Amino acid sequence: KTVLYLSEGLSTPPGFQEMLRKVVGAANRGNISFYCFDIRGLTAGTSNGTTAGLTASAAAVSQTQSSVPSSPSAARQQMEQDDLVLDALASHVQLNMAELAEGTGGFAVFGTNEFRKNMVRVMEDVQTHYEISYVPTSTLYDGHFRQVKVTLRDPRLTVQSREGYFAVPEMNGIAVAPYEIDGLNALQKATRRDFGFSAAALRFKPMPGGFRYEMGFELETANLTTKVDPETHKARLHATFLALIKDPAGQIVAKVSQEIDRELPEDKIDQFRRGRVIFTSPFEAPSGRYTIDAVVTDPEGNRIATKRISLLVPRPGEPAVSSVAIVHQLDPLEGPRDPGNPLEFPGGRILPSISQTGSGNTPTAVFFVVYPAPGDEKPKVTLEFSKDGETVARTSPEVGMPDEVNALPLIGGAQLPVGNYVVRVTVVQAGRKSEESTAVRVGQ
Secondary structure (H helix, E strand, O other): OEEEEEEOOOOOOOOOHHHHHHHHHHHHHOOOEEEEEEOOOOOOOOOOHHHHHHHHHHHHHHHOOOOOOOOHHHHHHHHHHHHHHHHHHHOOHHHHHHHHHHHOOOOEEOOOOOOHHHHHHHHHHHHOOOOOOOOOOOOOOOOOEEEOOOOOOOOOOOOOOOOEEEOOOOEOOEOOOHHHHHHHHHHOOOOOEOOOOEEEEEEEEEEOOEEEEEEEEEEEHHHOOOOEEOOOOEEEEEEEEEEEEEOOOOOEEEEEEEEEEEEEEHHHHHHHHOOEEEEEEEEEEEOEEEEEEEEEEEOOOOEEEEEEEEEEEOOOOOOOEOOOEEEEEEEOOOOOOOOOOOOEEOOEEEEEOOOOEEEOOOOEEEEEEEOOOOOOOOOEEEEEEEEOOEEEEEEOOOOOOOOOOOOEEEEEEEOOOOEEEEEEEEEEEOOEEEEEEEEEEEEO
16 A cells, blocks of 8 residues: 655654654555655745754753753753654654655655656555565474564665564464554663552453453553643543463463553643553463563653463362452443453443452442352352451352353452451362462452
8 A cells, every 4th residue: 555645744742753654654554655745845944944943942952061961050051952862763753754754655845836747656666566575494483583584685776674573472363562562662671660450360261172261451550641731731541451471382362452542631631640540452362371561651751561471270160260350340340241251240341450459438349250060069169368367258159050161150249357368269069179369458
């Protein structure tokens, strides 16, 4: 595909230069080439006057200070110079257009009123281009970036190609999304803990050879950077979540991700900063041992947090009960229930607390799903809360009939004082006993 970009230049605000690179990457994955035309044509002055002015200002600031700031005013001048340099790079409108065009296999046209021959060249590119493909020697999908270099024997020829690709398999036909790139880069480097977050894999429905899981993330919104724009009086709430599920050989068997990007009115920021972002997404895995590399990014603050989790997927048929999830919120269903979503049941939809925390002001509720064995005998379910090895509450939830996917979603709970507890679910049916437990922290 070909895109003709007709403009007086492409300006990228400071801090958004990475966005341009992501656009280039997305275009390359979609086989899209940009051809950029500066519609001002031949002009007497420079098309980058802003850049020249900012660069001159930065130079003036630089001449007034030493190389190492020795006072608060010098440090402030150093920051001003850095900001001016960033502004200068971002305001180079022709350079940005050239990067977009050449990075996607096209070209940019500046300083001319003769567009006809350049349009002819565009049509020649569209009608007579070449595609080269190859099979990598490594078949391991480990999430790392692999550089691609194309060389030509004939020195009279030039070539434009992608810099490389991330070794991530297409999951259900979905390739790497632009917002996932920062997270993939972070997972190749040292562990980052710029802020805290919770991540966990909750096991649910048995599948042939394995189980279906819900990968969950939980993040306090106070951990995100929310700068207010003085002109719009709004702040941007922006975060990305990514998890790579890998087998013992380092092969990626599943990938889940999500981007949250919204604007907040200035008068609502304090309210949102007291909340939490909870995200869940399904994946399936055969029985075996895995590691989960999880990463959350705060693009507005250029901050990143990573975490590695061990996962043991049992053999199908062993557990008759799912993971036990602490209920953070129970939402009403907005439409018909999705039987394939284990967090939905006739009473609503569960939003689990991935951090496994409850409040002492309200009863601590837990959610789990029982998968009964065939037969007329109903399973007997016991829900027990214990502290320091002693039982503090025990209930026996009423068990009805299995739903259309042979599942029994159940909710139980107890009013608990502040402290640390263990929640255990026991299921007995047809001489078979299954247990599942989790820890819960009850706060104020």
